[in-house]
Structures are given as structure tokens and as C-alpha cells.
Amino acid sequence: TIVYGGKKFALKLIPSGIFSGHEVIMGNGMVVNPKAFFRRSEIFKMTVVLIQAKSEFSDRCHVILPYHLEIDELQEKRKGDKKYWNHKKRYWTCLCRLNIVVIGIRMGEFVDEELFLERLKETFPMKVAEYPELKDMFTVEEIFEEYKEYAKIIKPLVCDTGMLLDQYLQEDKKVLFEGAQGAMLDIDYGTYPFVTSSHPGANGGI
Numbered sequence: 001t002i003v004y005g006g007k008k009f010a011l012k013l014i015p016s017g018i019f020s021g022h023e024v025i026m027g028n029g030m031v032v033n034p035k036a037f038f039r040r041s042e043i044f045k046m047t048v049v050l051i052q053a054k055s056e057f058s059d060r061c062h063v064i065l066p067y068h069l070e071i072d073e074l075q076e077k078r079k080g081d082k083k084y085w086n087h088k089k090r091y092w093t094c095l096c097r098l099n100i101v102v103i104g105i106r107m108g109e110f111v112d113e114e115l116f117l118e119r120l121k122e123t124f125p126m127k128v129a130e131y132p133e134l135k136d137m138f139t140v141e142e143i144f145e146e147y148k149e150y151a152k153i154i155k156p157l158v159c160d161t162g163m164l165l166d167q168y169l170q171e172d173k174k175v176l177f178e179g180a181q182g183a184m185l186d187i188d189y190g191t192y193p194f195v196t197s198s199h200p201g202a203n204g205g206i
Contacts, residue, residue, distance in 0.1 A: 015178045023054040025161045033064035034150035058161040059108030111155040177205040
């Protein structure tokens with residue numbers, strides 16, 4: 001949560017450096033819910049700020065689609081009394097399983113309309129096979145028609161940020177890494193299974 005100009009902003013994806021006029025980069029380890037991102041951006045009038053400022057999303061960010069949120073809720077229901085939390089409202093963690101089993105859709109694919117549809121046709125049926133309830137909630141066509149519009153907006157902000165950061169470091173520029181959550185939520189070194197899906201400590205910045 002950032003207080004800037006007397007107003008409070010609860011940032012989910014956008015680095016706090018956006019308020020100081022610095023270039024901001026959303027890196028490889030992030031998962032991005034495009035619909036939620038632009039909804040929040042509209043509330044905070046951040047979309048214009050991001051596009052006018054120098055801001056980038058990594059083409060390796062994973063994209064959260066609507067069925068991912070439902071999968072998390074279904075999984076927690078199946079655990080019964082042993083559920084940890086309801087991920088549906090903690091959307092930044094809900095893609096961890098897809099990262100691990102390598103069937104997620106990354107930002108570079110998402111902003112390529114033909115490739116996005118192709119990958120959606122591959123991945124969604126796998127999820128339906130595992131969670132039949134999804135069949136009555138979504139179709140590939142419905143998801144594609146809605147989310148391709150978000151992809152068009154975000155496409156100018158997507159690039160290989162790893163190359164960009166390497167360039168800046170080679171030029172001896174100052175780079176500040178901003179993470180989220182605490183070290184004990186690290187998926188490998190934290191209090192498993194009560195963890196997030198990534199490395200929130202300094203090791204995640206390497």
C-alpha cells in the first residue's frame with residue numbers, strides 16, 4: 001500500500017517506483033491477471049500513466065485466465081477441512097501449478113493473437129479433463145473474445161525485460177529490485193505448504 005499525494009493506492013502488480021517517475025519493469029516471475037490489472041488501472045487511472053511512462057512487462061510473465069481462479073477454488077473445496085486458504089481472491093498465487101507442470105500461457109504468447117488462441121485450445125481442454133466443472137463455466141471462444149482485447153492494450157508494454165535489465169547493468173545504471181511478501185513464503189525455503197508460488201526473497205531477484 002502506497003500513500004502518494006495524500007491518496008492511498010493498494011498496488012497489486014505495479015511497482016511503487018511508478019510514482020517517482022522511474023522506469024518500471026514487471027519481471028519474469030510475475031503472474032498477471034489482465035482483466036484485474038486493467039480494472040484496477042482504470043480505478044487509479046494507471047493505464048495512461050503506464051503507457052506514457054517507460055514501463056514494460058516481461059514476455060515471460062504468466063497470464064491468469066478466468067478458469068485459473070475457479071480451479072483454485074475447486075481445489076480448496078476438494079481439500080475440505082485441510083484447505084489452506086481461498087486462492088480465488090489471492091490471484092497472484094493461483095498460477096503456481098501451471099508454472100510447475102508447464103502448461104501455462106505466457107505474456108509473449110498472449111499478445112500474439114493467433115498463438116494465444118492456439119495455446120488456449122491446447123491448455124483449456126487439459127483443465128476441463130481434470131476439473132469437469134469448468135465445462136459449464138467457460139468456452140475457449142468466450143475467453144478468447146474477451147481476453148484478446150486486453151492483449152491488444154498490453155502488447156506495446158511487452159518485451160524481453162531480461163535483455164533490457166542486462167543492458168542497464170552493463171551500462172552501470174542503478175537497478176532496484178522490488179519484491180512482494182516475505183521470505184517464509186518462498187516455495188522452496190518457506191513454511192511449506194503455507195507458501196506462495198515463487199521466490200519472494202533476494203534469491204528471486206537473480
